[in-house]
Amino acid sequence: MDHNKTKAFFEGRELHAYNLFGAHVNHNSVDFSVYAPNAQWVSVIGTCNDWDEDAGKMQKDDQGIWTLNVQGAKAGDHYKYRVCQKDGTIVDKMDPYAFYSELRPNTASIVSDLTKKKWTDKKWLAQRNKGFDRPVNIYEMHIGSWKIKEGLDEDEFMHYGDIVDDLIAHCKKHNFTHVEVMPLCEYPFDGSWGYQCTGYFSSTSRFGTNQELMDFVDKMHANNIGVIMDFVPVHFVKDNYALANFDGTHLYEYEKDSDANSEWGTCYFDLWKESVRSFLMSAANFWIDVYHFDGLRMDAISNAIYWHGNKNNGRNDGACDFMKRMNFMLNDEWQGKIMLIAEDSTDFPNVTKSTFDDGLDFDYKWDMGWMNDTLNYLKKDPIYRQWHHYDVTFSMAYFYSEKFMLTFSHDEVVHGKATIVDKMWGSYEDKFAQARALYTYMYTHPGKKLNFMGNEIGQLREWDEKKSCDWFLLEYPMHDAFEHFIIDLGQMYVDNDAFWKHDYDGESFQWIDADNTGQNMFSYIRRGEKKDFVIVLNFSTNGYTHQQFGVPEKGLYKEIINTQWAKYNGNRKDNDAQHCRAVRLPRNNQPFMIEINVPPLGAVVFEVEK
Numbered sequence: 001m002d003h004n005k006t007k008a009f010f011e012g013r014e015l016h017a018y019n020l021f022g023a024h025v026n027h028n029s030v031d032f033s034v035y036a037p038n039a040q041w042v043s044v045i046g047t048c049n050d051w052d053e054d055a056g057k058m059q060k061d062d063q064g065i066w067t068l069n070v071q072g073a074k075a076g077d078h079y080k081y082r083v084c085q086k087d088g089t090i091v092d093k094m095d096p097y098a099f100y101s102e103l104r105p106n107t108a109s110i111v112s113d114l115t116k117k118k119w120t121d122k123k124w125l126a127q128r129n130k131g132f133d134r135p136v137n138i139y140e141m142h143i144g145s146w147k148i149k150e151g152l153d154e155d156e157f158m159h160y161g162d163i164v165d166d167l168i169a170h171c172k173k174h175n176f177t178h179v180e181v182m183p184l185c186e187y188p189f190d191g192s193w194g195y196q197c198t199g200y201f202s203s204t205s206r207f208g209t210n211q212e213l214m215d216f217v218d219k220m221h222a223n224n225i226g227v228i229m230d231f232v233p234v235h236f237v238k239d240n241y242a243l244a245n246f247d248g249t250h251l252y253e254y255e256k257d258s259d260a261n262s263e264w265g266t267c268y269f270d271l272w273k274e275s276v277r278s279f280l281m282s283a284a285n286f287w288i289d290v291y292h293f294d295g296l297r298m299d300a301i302s303n304a305i306y307w308h309g310n311k312n313n314g315r316n317d318g319a320c321d322f323m324k325r326m327n328f329m330l331n332d333e334w335q336g337k338i339m340l341i342a343e344d345s346t347d348f349p350n351v352t353k354s355t356f357d358d359g360l361d362f363d364y365k366w367d368m369g370w371m372n373d374t375l376n377y378l379k380k381d382p383i384y385r386q387w388h389h390y391d392v393t394f395s396m397a398y399f400y401s402e403k404f405m406l407t408f409s410h411d412e413v414v415h416g417k418a419t420i421v422d423k424m425w426g427s428y429e430d431k432f433a434q435a436r437a438l439y440t441y442m443y444t445h446p447g448k449k450l451n452f453m454g455n456e457i458g459q460l461r462e463w464d465e466k467k468s469c470d471w472f473l474l475e476y477p478m479h480d481a482f483e484h485f486i487i488d489l490g491q492m493y494v495d496n497d498a499f500w501k502h503d504y505d506g507e508s509f510q511w512i513d514a515d516n517t518g519q520n521m522f523s524y525i526r527r528g529e530k531k532d533f534v535i536v537l538n539f540s541t542n543g544y545t546h547q548q549f550g551v552p553e554k555g556l557y558k559e560i561i562n563t564q565w566a567k568y569n570g571n572r573k574d575n576d577a578q579h580c581r582a583v584r585l586p587r588n589n590q591p592f593m594i595e596i597n598v599p600p601l602g603a604v605v606f607e608v609e610k
Helices: 003-010 122-127 160-174 210-222 274-289 317-333 368-379 382-388 395-401 428-444 471-475 477-495
Strands: 022-025 029-035 041-046 065-071 078-084 090-093 137-141 178-181 199-203 226-231 295-298 339-342 364-366 404-408 448-452 509-516 521-527 531-538 544-551 556-562 579-581 592-598 602-609
Touching (some): 041 065, 122 210, 137 477, 160 477, 199 274, 210 226, 274 317, 428 521, 428 531, 428 602, 471 477
Parallel strands (some): 137 448
Antiparallel strands (some): 022 029, 521 531, 544 592
């Protein structure tokens, strides 16, 4: 292999290593290439040579790269690399750069031609951006368990084409602007949901072919829906056929076992190694380049920032440098039109600041603090909430330090944590009343939004990757009404720039009263270019009549959301909207005042025309 072509790879700045390594189809042959510098010998074995190691012996160059052209090999052939490791142990390994793989428990790589006959999303790609000044309402989902047809065997899965039309209709109905799919890299254990990967360039065979995935993304784009993928750049599985101890040395993982072994039973990538950096940067770029994904949500970033994710262990400077380089180069490659999202639960500073400001250069960071504080507050009996009032207001004390995204993700509805609705205090009716108020808070709080599938119908059973969402719940009035509410709330969000255009510059949010602990009440203003909104949240079981609030301007205030309206199965008997005109009477450090009724365990949203 030409040294000039691999120079960037060994310098840790290659975004297209998938063009250098792997199995590439020619007219009548396939070129195989793998990096295994410490192997004694490597052979291509597969259906193209009857799995004969002698027929597939590869040639090694002085950079440690093994290559072979196999005449007669073609797309669809199964293959592995038989590696004689440094100590003489012989193992069969998957191709680290394979584009497709067998369905577990089988482990062979599959030669794949990634040429798509024709993409139709040129216009979409040209107009997409990071969404800072646009509505971003993300629907997180697991492809295999969103809607499962009856009669599927255990080793059968829903494919992209089986769900795409229904998914598009669902997103449009609920005003979701993007879909975020859980990892689609190949992985051996269904229960890991893709977060313990083997094939970083291999789209999982569970849900369809490479072409079917491309068609899925293309069709979503044709309907103006962005597609984001979960990506796992921190750790990988230890299975012997995959990356671990690849050539008999720690080629991908840290040298020291104490650094390499993760708390998940996986191996941490050695993010100090330049070849590993090029591998992962190329893997990230691959999904954007080949499959046209609009962004990546990076998993477990806390465990890259700090050794083993523990601040007390110190900062992992090499991993931080890797993230800076990866994000900078991806943004340069795609002219800043893709979203790079960090799942980080630490208070590490400048995650979403530019590398020029010593930041990690992510575009968004999940606001895990907001999620935890808010849900913990709403689990409590309302009698005790007055002593935890600032769990709700605290998020705005730090919000502008990063570009935060508000999330109720899959992590919050599994492993005994209870679903979002079920976390709420009280009776069945009380839970739904508070969940409606909670979502009003979420959609009117600054920051982009993400919800996991099932949240929109008030699912009460925790998510199980083997089972479909409980769509039958929509036959019950409370769940049907809750979905109706989420649809209306999403419509209000996307239609009004007050809720998204100036999320991160502080212009559009102001507290009216953040300190009403005695009534468990919160009130604030969201400002837009055409309309302003007043939001009141009441997490008390008491309703309040003739409650007075300060407002910044005169005019007619019209109620557009009341979470206790009858149509949402609330405790109101009607859907009549309140109207009130502001009077010049100072309240809450505002020059005007409105007087409204506030429902118990509820929320109201008022709009005022400028």
